[in-house]
Amino acid sequence: MDRFDALQAFARVVEAGSFTKAAQTLHMSKTTVTQLVQQLEARLRVKLLNRTTRQVRITADGAAYYERVVRLLADLEDADTSLSSASASPKGRLRVDVPSPLASLILVPALPAFHSRYPEIQIDMGVSDRMVDLIGDNVDCVLRGGNLTDSSLMARRVGELQLGVYAAPSYLERATTPLHPRELQDTHHRIVGLLSTRTGKVAPVTMRSDAEDIDVQGRYVVAVDDGNAYLAAGLAGMGILWLPQYMAKAHLARGDLVPLFDGWRFDPMPMYVVFPPNRHVSAKLRVFIDWVDELMARHAPMAATSTQASAVLDHL
Incomplete structure (x- = not known):
């Protein structure tokens, strides 16, 4: 058993809530992911997950172990990116999702500058107005406007739309x-x-x-x-x-x-970059968020004071 693969498989099953989804995001077969988790449980002599035909539930021991596994995987990634070459040039694949107008009018036209700055980051950009399951879909971050409805997620406010x-x-x-x-x-x-x-x-x-x-x-x-x-x-x-x-x-x-309607106005719409709470903020994700922040400061700067806009406009 490759312990790193087993730990990664276990973490992804917990985050996705499904062996099938975890296998898809890890580019492994469902059988391989299942075997890795079973081997990990056998080695630890502890039941980490309860499985039924419909769902996967984490046990109390599994929840405690998961918290330590997430920190360990984050430390391993930090060790890789702490090398001078990696720190100077973040690398790897980044999965993001952005609304279609923002993608076509602001983000995509600016991507050449981002690529010039970070040539070793590969971006898989979902362009949609759908509600994205960040953990289940294994998405690193989404850019969204309007009121935040899931308090369990982490978010950074990057702009306001007038x-x-x-x-x-x-x-x-x-x-x-x-x-x-x-x-x-x-x-x-x-x-x-x-x-x-x-x-x-x-x-x-x-x-x-x-x-x-x-x-x-x-x-x-x-x-x-x-x-x-x-x-x-x-x-x-x-x-x-x-x-x-x-x-x-x-x-x-x-x-x-x-x-x-001259003289009439809306409250400005806040824009956020949202990312999973238990996902390590890697170097590549950190520089992407900083770049989006810079970009939105030019196109949708934040006012000194503002209020939340209507959630009906959360697509734009």
């Missing part, structure tokens, strides 16, 4: 220009719906002026669960949008979008 309301000229020619957000309620006006990945519904948003606050629900003829598709539907004249400024900027300059 939001506005926009519509395509083709929509305004057909439906006329609304002058007050209340006109989006129970009238002929339509929004483009943005489906929450958590609830599957289109939630209201809160808009503020110096005189009042109003919750805007709006009615729609199309709703989507992807940020790029949401923008495309608005550009096609399917309804009114609320967008981060980075998504609207180029379209405003070309006249593809028109800003609405």
Whole structure:
């Protein structure tokens, strides 16, 4: 038995909650992972995991052992990266997941500079607006906006998105220009719906002026669960949008979008890099998070004071 492989297999089964998922992320067969864990239990003469046909549960002894295994694996990685060559140039594969508009408009265009700085880091980037299981999917970190709903995860706040309301000229020619957000309620006006990945519904948003606050629900003829598709539907004249400024900027300059409701505003949306609590923050992950922080400081700097934005906008 290779003790390192066995410890790694045991840790991944605990984190993924499944021998099958652990095998997939370790690029091993399920049989190999099962045998490694069984051999580890035989050597220790302790039951680490309780297995049923439906789930894997860690025992009390297994939980205590897991905490020490995680620290040991982290120390081994630190030992590797402490070498001068490794410290000067972090290396390895990094699995990240980012929203589709942020990927296409901000992160991917900036990747050549990151690669020039860290040529030995390989990035596997999931581009999606889905809710990612960081541990089960073996993802190192995700970049997300809006309220954080899982207090067990670690997060670093890296920016704030300023939001506005926009519509395509083709929509305004057909439906006329609304002058007050209340006109989006129970009238002929339509929004483009943005489906929450958590609830599957289109939630209201809160808009503020110096005189009042109003919750805007709006009615729609199309709703989507992807940020790029949401923008495309608005550009096609399917309804009114609320967008981060980075998504609207180029379209405003070309006249593809028109800003609405001057004097009204949203609370800014905080942006976070989120990562698993028990996952060692490796050198490659640390430099990636620092790079994202630098990038968002240019595109979505944080204000001195801010409040949490509506979770309906957590895709963008």
